[in-house]
Amino acid sequence: HGFYAEETLVGNLASMSPSERIKAIQKMPETMKKKREIRNKVLKEITKKSRHRSTQLSCCTQCLQGIAVSFRRFGNSLSEYFHLLQLQYKTLKVIGAEFGTSVLSYFIFLKWLLTFNIFSFLINFSFITIPQFVAAEPNNLSFTGLELLTGAGYFQQTVLYYGFYTNATISKIKNGPSYNMQLAYIFTVGLYFVICFLILLFSMAKSFCRNFINPQAYSGNASKLLCTWDFNITNEKAVKLKQKNLSTQIKEDLTEVNQEVLSFSVTGRVVCIAIHFASWVASLGTALAACAGVYFLSTNNLRLFVKGHRNDLESQAAMLVLPVVTSLLNVLIPFFYSWLGRLERFQTPGQHIYVTITRNIILKMSIVGILCYYWLNIVAASESQCWETLVGQDIYRFIVVDFIFCLLGSFFGEFLRRIIGTTVCVSLGLPEFDIGRNVLDLIYVQTLTWIGIFFSPLLPGIQIISFSIVFYVKKVSLMMNCQPPRKVWRTAQMTTSFMFLLFFPSFLGVLSVIGVTVWRLKPSEECGPFRGLSSMYAAVSEWIEVLENYTASKWVVWIYHNLITSELFFFILSTLVL
Amino acid sequence: VPMLQANPFQHRICHVFSTSDDGDDSMSFEDFLDMLSVFSDSATSDIKSHYAFRIFDFDDDGTLDKKDLEKLVNCLTGQGEESRLSSAEMEQLIQNILEESDIDKDGTINLSEFQHVVSRSPDFASSFKIVL
Numbered sequence: 180h181g182f183y184a185e186e187t188l189v190g191n192l193a194s195m196s197p198s199e200r201i202k203a204i205q206k207m208p209e210t211m212k213k214k215r216e217i218r219n220k221v222l223k224e225i226t227k228k229s230r231h232r233s234t235q236l237s238c239c240t241q242c243l244q245g246i247a248v249s250f251r252r253f254g255n256s257l258s259e260y261f262h263l264l265q266l267q268y269k270t271l272k273v274i275g276a277e278f279g280t281s282v283l284s285y286f287i288f289l290k291w292l293l294t295f296n297i298f299s300f301l302i303n304f305s306f307i308t309i310p311q312f313v314a315a316e317p318n319n320l321s322f323t324g325l326e327l328l329t330g331a332g333y334f335q336q337t338v339l340y341y342g343f344y345t346n347a348t349i350s351k352i353k354n355g356p357s358y359n360m361q362l363a364y365i366f367t368v369g370l371y372f373v374i375c376f377l378i379l380l381f382s383m384a385k386s387f388c389r390n391f392i393n394p395q396a397y398s399g400n401a402s403k404l405l406c407t408w409d410f411n412i413t414n415e416k417a418v419k420l421k422q423k424n425l426s427t428q429i430k431e432d433l434t435e436v437n438q439e440v441l442s443f444s445v446t447g448r449v450v451c452i453a454i455h456f457a458s459w460v461a462s463l464g465t466a467l468a469a470c471a472g473v474y475f476l477s478t479n480n481l482r483l484f485v486k487g488h489r490n491d492l493e494s495q496a497a498m499l500v501l502p503v504v505t506s507l508l509n510v511l512i513p514f515f516y517s518w519l520g521r522l523e524r525f526q527t528p529g530q531h532i533y534v535t536i537t538r539n540i541i542l543k544m545s546i547v548g549i550l551c552y553y554w555l556n557i558v559a560a561s562e563s564q565c566w567e568t569l570v571g572q573d574i575y576r577f578i579v580v581d582f583i584f585c586l587l588g589s590f591f592g593e594f595l596r597r598i599i600g601t602t603v604c605v606s607l608g609l610p611e612f613d614i615g616r617n618v619l620d621l622i623y624v625q626t627l628t629w630i631g632i633f634f635s636p637l638l639p640g641i642q643i644i645s646f647s648i649v650f651y652v653k654k655v656s657l658m659m660n661c662q663p664p665r666k667v668w669r670t671a672q673m674t675t676s677f678m679f680l681l682f683f684p685s686f687l688g689v690l691s692v693i694g695v696t697v698w699r700l701k702p703s704e705e706c707g708p709f710r711g712l713s714s715m716y717a718a719v720s721e722w723i724e725v726l727e728n729y730t731a732s733k734w735v736v737w738i739y740h741n742l743i744t745s746e747l748f749f750f751i752l753s754t755l756v757l
Numbered sequence: 758v759p760m761l762q763a764n765p766f767q768h769r770i771c772h773v774f775s776t777s778d779d780g781d782d783s784m785s786f787e788d789f790l791d792m793l794s795v796f797s798d799s800a801t802s803d804i805k806s807h808y809a810f811r812i813f814d815f816d817d818d819g820t821l822d823k824k825d826l827e828k829l830v831n832c833l834t835g836q837g838e839e840s841r842l843s844s845a846e847m848e849q850l851i852q853n854i855l856e857e858s859d860i861d862k863d864g865t866i867n868l869s870e871f872q873h874v875v876s877r878s879p880d881f882a883s884s885f886k887i888v889l
Contacts, residue, residue, distance in 0.1 A: 206801055208803070208804050208807040208808065210787070210788070210791055211787045211790060211791050212787065406878040406880065406881040406884070406885075408765075408766070408884065410764065410766075410796065410884060410886060410887050411886055411887065413761075413762075413763055413764070414763060415762070415763040417763075418763040418764070419835060422765070422833060423835065425833050425834055426833075426834035426841070426842065429830075429834065429842065429846075429850060430842065430846060
């Protein structure tokens, strides 16, 4: 019986193409010796069959196969060298070994965002900044150290900001090939966002497909036991800790099942719903209050700018008030939310996490929304000399202050908390690494960076430095101060929802902000690549009009008129995406 | 094997992957390669669940019965006094597991039922992994 099954297996394998055959053999759950035997039998079958064909044909296929094999070997050795270059590979492995895959997902997300920023920095630098260096104007301002914090002063006349870029068509040699700065600016930024959009869409779809599970079917004991042992963990202490956590969790679950039936009276449920309602009202109220505060502070701040460029220390420090206050709000209000969350009683811990994350998202996105409204409606309409540079400087300050607050938060939240937990108040114990709060911080900063790319093309470079430092600081703080998380996080679901969160409120919001800037707003008269035009998009329409005179590029004009300007195309595109 | 030293399933892993005829659970280099390939990223979920089933099957009879599940739970919770489950808790837990995953109600979990449970948990592939 076994022999006959093997015969049919060998026959099946012999009739497949080589790559399919390799995959099928790899999929078999047998030892390597057995797989080798089967493969040899299959090869014998194949040579038996192909002895009938002419030798020339087998020569050809042999050649092709040889080429394919050498390509594969080359690809393998390339990827090996690439792995050697990845310095963070060992770090990630150590983190996964001690803390498990859920904490690891935060660091992998951070690395992913870092690659986005590296990509955008490279694109912006090569297509926009390098040509600008050719046509640069001299910088008359002096450099004081405070510029690193405020972004104003010396930096104002550098390639860091939009205002410095020329609107001319740059050409080194007379009548030689020329480089149109306006088009380059729009197309570079546009292309970057389109590529980001596609990458996010594909990663979201891939992870959603892989990790989609019916939420009802998940909360079973069996899957918890049979599938949750994390084989990644290799540290003895971590293993013992994980075992203790698992046993506590199992005991809790068993007692919960017994108790759930008891506490379900009518008054209990009404009180529960009332508490939920009250805490939602409180959280939305604080978010609204924070937004109103930010709005009033920002309009006050604007009066400082429009009055002119005063370079004394006080006015420079006053520019930092808005970012500092916003970051403080961003740090303190989530603690309030988690305190609220502890007051309410949720049916499952998963609900608790999702509700807290939703509230934090609402807070952060509404703050970003208010800031965008302020920048686009008020700063753009003000009589300042160069409003785009002002917006760029604002975003720069926000990012720098947020970076400082992140480091401080790591210091206070984890280092001091550990000291308190081990010496003063031993019952608190070591702090846990709060994955949700940290990921939301990352998404918030990345949203600001994406908005800022248009106004300050080299901002991703600053973000690269900031993310790299945050990576190492968080890693050191994690190793020294934290303990592995107690509750089991559904890592795969969480990673999918992080990517989803990155895409929907964050990226689409940024796209709409940039869209409004390019289409509706009037660029400033005296600075930047689009000075003097009625809108930034007018540069493209002018170019299309110029192109209409050349017969060779009629197809570009056709694409422009029939696809980009027609609403039907966008409608079809959005239905495809959704 | 250094990376398995802390793993509570180390003996089972060595036993499952060893092809030596002496029964001493020693692993040749090829067995080691087999083990790494199953625990790597590129192994399919099918292969991983197949080998996970064999690892959890402590008496090697091809099904996970109550005794296997008991030993599995003890491995997961550790050997310390306070983290062991009492026998009443263990009974109830095993009852719950069998209720959820035993489709043909024969009191044991066979390979296809195990694979069905595993397919409902997307974290399995990423946690059943050992990286060098």
